[in-house]
Amino acid sequence: MDKSRNLPRRTAFAMAAALAGSLILTACGSGASDTVGVSLILKTLSNPYFVSMQSDAQKAATAQKVNLTVAAGKTDGDTQTQITAIDNAISRGDQGILITTNGDAVNTELQKARKAGIFVIALDTVPTPPSTVDVTYATDNEQAGKLIGQYAATKLNGAKAVIAMLDLFNNQVVSVDTSRDHGFLEGMGIDPGNKTQNGQEAKAGRYTGGKGGDYTIACHQPTTGAIPGGKTAMENCLSANGDINVVYTINEPAADGALQALKAANKKNVLVLTIDGSCKYVNGLVKSGDIAADSAQYPGKMASVGVQAIAALARGGKKPALPAGRNFIDTGTALVTANPLPGVTSQTPADAAKACWGS
Amino acid sequence: MAVEEILRPRPTIGRQVHGVLHRMPALSPLVILVVACVVFTVANPRFVRPENLSILLQQAAVVGSLAVGQTLVILTAGIDLSVGAIMVMATLVMGKLATSGTPSALAFGIGFVLAVFAALVNGLLVTRIKLPPFIVTLGTLSIFTAITLIYAHGQTMSLPSGTFLTWTGATISFGRFELTIGVIMMLLLYAGFAYALRQTAWGRHLYATGDDPEAARLAGVRTGRVLLSAYVVAGAVFGIAAWILVGRINGADPNAGLNANLESITAVVIGGTSLFGGRGAVVGSLIGALIVQVFENGLALMRIDPNYQVLAVGVLVIAAVAADQWIRRVKT
Numbered sequence: 001m002d003k004s005r006n007l008p009r010r011t012a013f014a015m016a017a018a019l020a021g022s023l024i025l026t027a028c029g030s031g032a033s034d035t036v037g038v039s040l041i042l043k044t045l046s047n048p049y050f051v052s053m054q055s056d057a058q059k060a061a062t063a064q065k066v067n068l069t070v071a072a073g074k075t076d077g078d079t080q081t082q083i084t085a086i087d088n089a090i091s092r093g094d095q096g097i098l099i100t101t102n103g104d105a106v107n108t109e110l111q112k113a114r115k116a117g118i119f120v121i122a123l124d125t126v127p128t129p130p131s132t133v134d135v136t137y138a139t140d141n142e143q144a145g146k147l148i149g150q151y152a153a154t155k156l157n158g159a160k161a162v163i164a165m166l167d168l169f170n171n172q173v174v175s176v177d178t179s180r181d182h183g184f185l186e187g188m189g190i191d192p193g194n195k196t197q198n199g200q201e202a203k204a205g206r207y208t209g210g211k212g213g214d215y216t217i218a219c220h221q222p223t224t225g226a227i228p229g230g231k232t233a234m235e236n237c238l239s240a241n242g243d244i245n246v247v248y249t250i251n252e253p254a255a256d257g258a259l260q261a262l263k264a265a266n267k268k269n270v271l272v273l274t275i276d277g278s279c280k281y282v283n284g285l286v287k288s289g290d291i292a293a294d295s296a297q298y299p300g301k302m303a304s305v306g307v308q309a310i311a312a313l314a315r316g317g318k319k320p321a322l323p324a325g326r327n328f329i330d331t332g333t334a335l336v337t338a339n340p341l342p343g344v345t346s347q348t349p350a351d352a353a354k355a356c357w358g359s
Numbered sequence: 360m361a362v363e364e365i366l367r368p369r370p371t372i373g374r375q376v377h378g379v380l381h382r383m384p385a386l387s388p389l390v391i392l393v394v395a396c397v398v399f400t401v402a403n404p405r406f407v408r409p410e411n412l413s414i415l416l417q418q419a420a421v422v423g424s425l426a427v428g429q430t431l432v433i434l435t436a437g438i439d440l441s442v443g444a445i446m447v448m449a450t451l452v453m454g455k456l457a458t459s460g461t462p463s464a465l466a467f468g469i470g471f472v473l474a475v476f477a478a479l480v481n482g483l484l485v486t487r488i489k490l491p492p493f494i495v496t497l498g499t500l501s502i503f504t505a506i507t508l509i510y511a512h513g514q515t516m517s518l519p520s521g522t523f524l525t526w527t528g529a530t531i532s533f534g535r536f537e538l539t540i541g542v543i544m545m546l547l548l549y550a551g552f553a554y555a556l557r558q559t560a561w562g563r564h565l566y567a568t569g570d571d572p573e574a575a576r577l578a579g580v581r582t583g584r585v586l587l588s589a590y591v592v593a594g595a596v597f598g599i600a601a602w603i604l605v606g607r608i609n610g611a612d613p614n615a616g617l618n619a620n621l622e623s624i625t626a627v628v629i630g631g632t633s634l635f636g637g638r639g640a641v642v643g644s645l646i647g648a649l650i651v652q653v654f655e656n657g658l659a660l661m662r663i664d665p666n667y668q669v670l671a672v673g674v675l676v677i678a679a680v681a682a683d684q685w686i687r688r689v690k691t
Contacts, residue, residue, distance in 0.1 A: 044513070046613045051513045074504075075617055171666055221659060226614035227515060228607065232418050236659035239411040240403075253515050253612060260609060264530070265410070284517065358514065 035067050036314040037094035038307060041085045042072040043102050043124075047225070048278060048358035049251075049299050050100065053123065056300030057098065057307050064311035069094070076225065077172055079105035090116045096310030098303060099133075100124045103174065107132045119313055123302045125176050126328045135309075135320050136328035137302040141179035141275070142186070144295035145248075147335040148273035149187020151293040152246050153209025154341050155271060159245075161188070161207060161215040164237040166230060166249040166258055167198050170222040177250060180275055184248045190215060218244050223254040230257025238265050245270050252276040255291050277336060279356035286336055287349040293337040296347070300357050301331045380686050384631035385643030387682055391629075391675070392650050399657030406660055409536040419652040420541045421446075421607060424600035425623040426630070426644040427548045428478075428593030433627050434556075435569045435589045436636025437485060437492035441477070442597055443619030444503035447611075449474040449601035451507050453524055454516035454611030463523035471598035477503055478594020482587040500620065507613055517610040527606025541603035545645075548596060552641045565589055570637025625672060626651060629679045638683075650675065 040057050042050040054070055061068035069092070071085030079102045086109040089097050096119045099106070110120050110132055122136040130136060152161070165184075168177040173196060182192040185201055189208030194200035199220040207215045218241035221233035230253060237244060238261065247262075247270060249255040255274035262270050274281075277296025285291045309320045320329065335345065336352040380386055399406040425442050432439045453470035457463055477499070484495040518525050527541035556562035567575040568585045576582050605611060630647030632639025654668045 045508050046513045048512065048514045076614075171669065219659065219662070224614065224617070226617075227610060227612040228421075228604070228615045231608060232655075235414045235418065236656055239405055239408070239414060239656065240660045240662070253614070256515070256517070256610075257608060280514070280517075359512075 035065055036096070036311050037067045037069070037089075037092060038096045038098065038310050039069045039071065039085060039089035039092075039094050040303065040307075041082050041089075041097060041099040042070065043100045044074070044076055044078070045072040046075075048280075049276065049297075052357040053100070053299045053303040057303035060304035060307035064308060066307055066311050068307070073102045077102050077169070077174070079103045082106050083109045086110060086113050089113060089118060094118060095314040096121065096306075098123055098306040098310070101127055103172070104128055119310055119319075121306045121309065122328075123306055124299065125179075128175060130327035135322060137306050137309075137331055138328045139297040139302075139333050140328075140330050141176050142183035143330075144275045144297060144333040145180040145183020145185075146187035147295045147333065148248070148275065148293045149184040149189075150209055151187075151335060151337065151341065151344055151346070152184075152248075152271050152273055153188045153207060153212075154344050155292065155339075156210055156213060156246070158211035158213045160213055161246050162218050162241060162243045163188075163215060163246045163248065164218050164234065164241075164244045164258075165198070165220045166223050166233045166237075166247065166254050167220055168223065168225050168250045168254075170198075170220070173197065180250055181248070184273070188215070188246075216241075223250060223257065225251045225254055227253045227257040227260075230254035231261045232257070234258035234261035235265075238262070238267070242267075247272045249274045252278055252281040252285075252291075252294070255294075256281070256285065259285065259290050277334075277352060277356055278358040279353060280358055282336055282349050282352045282356045286352075287338055289338045292339065293335055293346070294352075296334050296336050296352050296356065298331050298333075298355060298357065305329075305331065377686065380682075383640070384633075384638060384683075384686065385640045385646055386631075388630050388643055388646040388650060388679065392646050392653065395650060395653050395657065399653065399660065402657070403660040406657055409534065411656070411660075413535075413537040415649070415652055415656055416542045417539050417607065418656065419648045420539065420545045421600055421604045422619060422622045422626055422651070423645055423648040424545045424548055424596060424603055425619055426626040426648050427545075427552055427641060428596035428600070429623040429627050430630075430632055430639065430641045430644045431552070431565070431589045431593045431596070432492070433624075433632050433634060434565055434636060434639060435586050436572075436634075437586070437589070438496065438624065438634070439478075439481065439492065439590075439593065440496040440620050440624075441481065441500040441503055442593075442600075442623050443616030444500050444507065445474050445477045445594065445597045446601045446604060446619060447613060447616035448477065448503045448507045448510075449598055450605050450611040450615065451511045451516070451613060453601065453605055454518060455511060457518055457522070457524050458516050463525075467524050467602060470601055471595070474598035474601060475591060475594040478590050478597060479587075481594075482590025485590065486583045486587045511611075511613050513613055515610060515612045518605065520609050524602070525606050525609050527603045528609060529606070539606065541606050544599060544603060548599065549642060549645050556641055561585070561588065566637050568637075622648075622651065625676055629672075629675050631679060631683065633683050634680070647679075 073081045090113050098121050100123045120133045122133040126136045181198045185192045192201050204216040219237040223229035223233045252274050255272050271292040273293050275295040286294045334347050337346045340346045449470040453466045456466035484490050485492050529540050530537045564580045564585045568582045572582050626647035627644045630643030654671050658668045
């Protein structure tokens, strides 16, 4: 007989005691306090973009004497963990929720939170419909896409564009994915062909941005917003069409991977465009010109402004108001490039580095 | 099964096919791989260009290496859900140490040891505390992922090419066909383990333990040690996989291995290794990993919605397990 199958009684007792102890501790930890409680619910913590939201929110919370609780999805698109975090915020009696949603699946829960009297602010992306939340602080992802699209069209100077589109997903629709993709196409002067889906534009035709010219779309590939995904996607695009000269990428890690694939294939003079504006890439691949243009965003600003708004509201202040004709409060975006073009407003990497995020 | 059914002789062709497959479980996935390659070549001749075939191997190198370790664990009738997490944890430790001035080779060494240690933890929980491997690795998957994110703050690291750590990304050209050091390492891993599993006492013991641990124990195999060794050796393989990944992306990305856990299991299953333990060949896992990559790449070249690739892989997994059940049905 194998004796080790039966846990020794002492071990079992110790385990039970530990379990009971931890339960008592959690029960004691939830004491009420008169400070303002805010829940920050992020997409993931595996992306410095959201990590910088966390650190700036923390700073703002300390300054405003706010109790901040942070939660995050395990992966991009993980709505279940976010729903649980919203429930926890309701149970805790928080006054506000700041959320970068992983998808529309959290909407019902957010409505529940608002019914419970919690002020809900979306960060980074406007939920569908926008009325799901009280207010949104976001970057205009479509505008960010437009800026790099316009840059690319101007830079082409009438030449034929063979375009690779390196998106985020192909198996779920996420607004940041479609807004950036469509914004880029609009900036190039190409009709996206559909409001809510990627890859519905005409596969060949004329682009009207810059001097205008012919274009073909070589591919739409998912990258999951990570370096390996970007590299694999670019490799597959190059296998399908070796003449690619314009590469749109959903974010900087995807651009990083794409550049590595281009380098391995000895492709030069390819315009790689992206959106993010992190210190690492602004001071790196953007500064060196490998990334032709990058639309910078300011995630930390969204989070800290959100914390301040809830703190003000909880202490008797006014609700933040939306600007006329917009469904979110824009925290800004700016085109960063090492090679400025006449007629295109842009910042140098050195200027952008003053307001970049991450370390 | 009725008695007369057992007594009735099987049709000879069926029995022959059955016998061949029983001896060589990697054969049916090989047929699928060849057919898929032919179909994709007809659909788009670019598929068979040497540049594209080079890329295919490079894309398969990381999951292919992980699948070697995963095969060892699955042969013992276990499963490791934490392989991707172990690998990514090792890559970030390697990357962070190297970017903060640690010599490249030492950074690799520390990351490698960490991968072995992580796998040792899995192995000890399975063999000493007698917890089911599925549960153990489900838990450590979360633990290792969390450690990685806490350690790296979600940051990606970039490393210069040409260092010891990124050497696995260096290429050797044969005309238009290119192999990276990483691909060669993966192939060497397969060759080494194909030999070790077939020709050494350790390999035989691993099969015996996976097939029937009680019988193996009675035959004098120290099954606990064999089990533990499978996890630890797999950990060493994951350390090598981490090195290959660092070379492929010249850096480390905490989001790199999100799907690698299941992708490695998929490769092993499609490759004809049985989840019930004790049957299968490590080379099958290479074919399995290549099939998945060929579908992704081939469909991308055909401009077909990549969701169909996911669909195809799902069908292949079911078909592979069904085939395994059929092959197992009668011991020839």
